[in-house]
Amino acid sequence: MSLLVVGSVAFDAIETPLGKVDRTLGGAASYFALAASHFTPVRVVAIVGDDFKDEHKAIFRGRKIDLSGLEHAAGKTFFWSGRYSQNMNERTTLTTELNVFADFNPTLPEPYLNSSHVFLGNIAPKLQRSVLKQVRGKPKVVGLDTMNYWIDGANSDLRETLKHVQILTINDDETRQLTGEHNLLHAAKQVFKMGPKILIVKRGEYGALMVHPNFIFSVPAFPLEEVKDPTGAGDSFAGGFMGYLASEGSLSEHALRRAMVYGSVMGSFTVESFGVERLAKVKRAEIRARARRFSKLTAFKL
Amino acid sequence: MSLLVVGSVAFDAIETPLGKVDRTLGGAASYFALAASHFTPVRVVAIVGDDFKDEHKAIFRGRKIDLSGLEHAAGKTFFWSGRYSQNMNERTTLTTELNVFADFNPTLPEPYLNSSHVFLGNIAPKLQRSVLKQVRGKPKVVGLDTMNYWIDGANSDLRETLKHVQILTINDDETRQLTGEHNLLHAAKQVFKMGPKILIVKRGEYGALMVHPNFIFSVPAFPLEEVKDPTGAGDSFAGGFMGYLASEGSLSEHALRRAMVYGSVMGSFTVESFGVERLAKVKRAEIRARARRFSKLTAFKL
Numbered sequence: 001m002s003l004l005v006v007g008s009v010a011f012d013a014i015e016t017p018l019g020k021v022d023r024t025l026g027g028a029a030s031y032f033a034l035a036a037s038h039f040t041p042v043r044v045v046a047i048v049g050d051d052f053k054d055e056h057k058a059i060f061r062g063r064k065i066d067l068s069g070l071e072h073a074a075g076k077t078f079f080w081s082g083r084y085s086q087n088m089n090e091r092t093t094l095t096t097e098l099n100v101f102a103d104f105n106p107t108l109p110e111p112y113l114n115s116s117h118v119f120l121g122n123i124a125p126k127l128q129r130s131v132l133k134q135v136r137g138k139p140k141v142v143g144l145d146t147m148n149y150w151i152d153g154a155n156s157d158l159r160e161t162l163k164h165v166q167i168l169t170i171n172d173d174e175t176r177q178l179t180g181e182h183n184l185l186h187a188a189k190q191v192f193k194m195g196p197k198i199l200i201v202k203r204g205e206y207g208a209l210m211v212h213p214n215f216i217f218s219v220p221a222f223p224l225e226e227v228k229d230p231t232g233a234g235d236s237f238a239g240g241f242m243g244y245l246a247s248e249g250s251l252s253e254h255a256l257r258r259a260m261v262y263g264s265v266m267g268s269f270t271v272e273s274f275g276v277e278r279l280a281k282v283k284r285a286e287i288r289a290r291a292r293r294f295s296k297l298t299a300f301k302l
Numbered sequence: 303m304s305l306l307v308v309g310s311v312a313f314d315a316i317e318t319p320l321g322k323v324d325r326t327l328g329g330a331a332s333y334f335a336l337a338a339s340h341f342t343p344v345r346v347v348a349i350v351g352d353d354f355k356d357e358h359k360a361i362f363r364g365r366k367i368d369l370s371g372l373e374h375a376a377g378k379t380f381f382w383s384g385r386y387s388q389n390m391n392e393r394t395t396l397t398t399e400l401n402v403f404a405d406f407n408p409t410l411p412e413p414y415l416n417s418s419h420v421f422l423g424n425i426a427p428k429l430q431r432s433v434l435k436q437v438r439g440k441p442k443v444v445g446l447d448t449m450n451y452w453i454d455g456a457n458s459d460l461r462e463t464l465k466h467v468q469i470l471t472i473n474d475d476e477t478r479q480l481t482g483e484h485n486l487l488h489a490a491k492q493v494f495k496m497g498p499k500i501l502i503v504k505r506g507e508y509g510a511l512m513v514h515p516n517f518i519f520s521v522p523a524f525p526l527e528e529v530k531d532p533t534g535a536g537d538s539f540a541g542g543f544m545g546y547l548a549s550e551g552s553l554s555e556h557a558l559r560r561a562m563v564y565g566s567v568m569g570s571f572t573v574e575s576f577g578v579e580r581l582a583k584v585k586r587a588e589i590r591a592r593a594r595r596f597s598k599l600t601a602f603k604l
Binding site for chain 1: 388517556562600
């Protein structure tokens with residue numbers, strides 16, 4: 001199966017209590033693609049500026065990542081900088097320079113049009129919908145991520161886009177903001193009315209919760225001795241999740257549960273280093289080993 | 303095996319967004335004993351005033367709960383009142399009247415002295431230690447709960463008491479305050495140096511994490527459609543946990559994992575009603591059924 005992702009490719013400057021890094025490769029689509037490519041071929045739709053060089057592209061090379069949909073525009077690449085609090089639970093955005101991303105109007109190359117799985121990363125709901133419209137026929141699975149900015153400022157557009165989505169992956173606060181419900185099970189029922197039939201609530205250091213009309217599944221975050229940089233954990237989760245689903249080609253309960261675990265596995269690697277460093281280097285055997293450690297972390301016999 | 307608990311028996315007035323209740327039976331030892339009694343006989347050491355009537359005692363009746371260590375003193379029973387925020391994540395204490403609890407000096411009745419399992423509820427560390435000293439020989443398992451007030455105000459006493467404890471059950475904030483470590487795995491290593499060899503971090507709506515020198519185990523909180531009143535959830539968790547362990551008579555990894563699940567099960571019943579209402583009425587079959595639902599909530603096959 002073929003997985004298309006649209007989202008940001010960016011440069012990030014990140015400061016955490018354990019260090020800092022300047023202008024490292026970031027953006028939701030970068031984390032997503034690197035995570036997903038361990039499971040299935042990924043097609044990236046994004047935009048970068050003329051400061052995006054071969055050395056940056058090289059990070060994606062040698063993987064099943066198709067960059068023919070990565071548009072190069074005159075100007076600078078999207079730049080974000082942020083600082084994490086002492087306990088890494090809060091982060092302050094210091095700079096957001098949209099640059100070439102401000103005029104992003106995603107166009108899918110011909111070979112992308114038959115994508116069976118589509119992930120609409122956190123961009124304007126209108127653009128998410130335009131990507132979806134370009135895909136030929138009806139994709140088998142569509143996932144979507146969004147944020148408070150769009151829930152608040154482009155609500156009706158978002159609602160329109162959600163009608164075409166099966167899987168919504170957002171965090172606790174976004175879930176509550178979108179539905180007006182504090183209780184996540186009640187919130188899920190509201191989400192189901194909007195279109196998606198699967199809600200995944202990302203809960204940072206507490207893991208993730210999947211609410212499906214027929215079952216609920218909870219996966220913890222992997223307890224690590226050192227979290228260096230939480231940036232991209234959620235996007236890596238989404239990449240591992242969608243990548244695994246695309247590789248299975250099924251939305252069976254078993255596949256969905258395993259996809260949640262592989263999403264968490266990929267997120268856990270990402271936070272072990274700054275930027276995509278660890279994620280870009282992780283080996284298949286390490287992924288399998290960590291998935292087994294998730295089993296040990298949660299298994300019990302009654 | 304026989305499980306002794308020392309702690310508060312109190313009257314609570316509770317207000318949550320879903321209702322309020324005046325002077326209902328509360329206190330850590332009440333929740334603990336009711337939860338634990340489904341698994342093993344429980345011996346309660348606590349103090350109440352002359353406003354504690356037969357109708358209140360009746361709530362414990364017909365269960366394996368020995369109240370011969372419940373001291374009746376002249377004066378009023380410990381009274382607490384509090385209000386929960388809209389999302390129930392924060393609570394404000396409105397009143398704390400220690401009353402007869404201020405002069406509590408726990409004395410164990412003769413039949414309690416052979417207790418194999420002891421849970422030192424959240425009272426002054428000096429009193430916790432005095433209870434432990436009265437037990438004949440060395441109890442098989444000692445658990446302890448504490449709070450910021452004692453970590454801050456009676457730190458050296460607490461450290462002395464912890465030397466005799468195997469299992470520490472506290473929340474995230476208390477763990478970080480006690481150890482000075484934000485990372486829970488690092489915090490656990492500090493705890494291990496203090497005496498306990500098992501740290502259980504209670505994380506409210508996110509569940510609980512057990513850190514043992516040989517393994518880590520995570521259990522989610524049970525997602526409920528309606529949480530009426532979070533009061534006593536942690537004490538019910540501790541009761542289910544220690545009660546199950548006492549019934550098994552073992553600290554094997556399997557027993558500890560199952561105990562975590564039964565702790566979470568009991569906590570999940572408690573929050574479904576105000577005070578001990580649901581906990582006091584829950585049936586064995588409901589406990590078993592909910593434990594099976596915890597399996598479904600967390601199980602996956604790689």
